[in-house]
């Protein structure tokens with residue numbers, strides 16, 4: 001009994017831990033945007049550099065996590081928990097939307113880092129704040145839906161043999177080091 005519970009906890013821990021890392025990056029994004037807005041010109045260079053680090057962190061952690069879900073977890077759930085099919089389609093399309101917002105934010109930060117003219121700073125700041133806040137709210141909603149739906153189903157509905165099968169697929173996926181490009185090709 002104890003080993004079954006431990007295996008179950010370890011199994012879900014992998015996905016919940018990834019979400020925790022993404023939640024932390026989202027929090028860092030919000031803090032960095034606030035500093036960029038209120039700390040003024042003297043700290044602008046430092047804050048933009050930190051913003052780029054957070055964006056690259058999200059690109060690495062969140063997109064890798066999403067591709068892992070799409071290549072390993074979602075196909076498994078579609079087979080074993082058919083009632084989730086339409087929700088999984090929605091989550092896939094949200095992944096694309098997230099990637100699009102993130103790339104827009106990255107492009108805006110890169111543009112500002114290269115910008116020499118002071119005159120366009122106000123519009124660049126406004127654009128970055130809008131995309132950044134949109135990304136934060138989007139992520140909160142997306143992660144919350146996944147935690148309340150697919151993660152809860154995984155914890156409560158999968159049988160022992162199904163959990164073993166998924167654990168095996170996850171191990172293979174980790175070994176392949178699945179990246180986002182594999183999921184969208």
Ligand SMILES: [Fe+2]
Nearest residue numbers: 066069091146
């Ligand atoms: Fe997701």
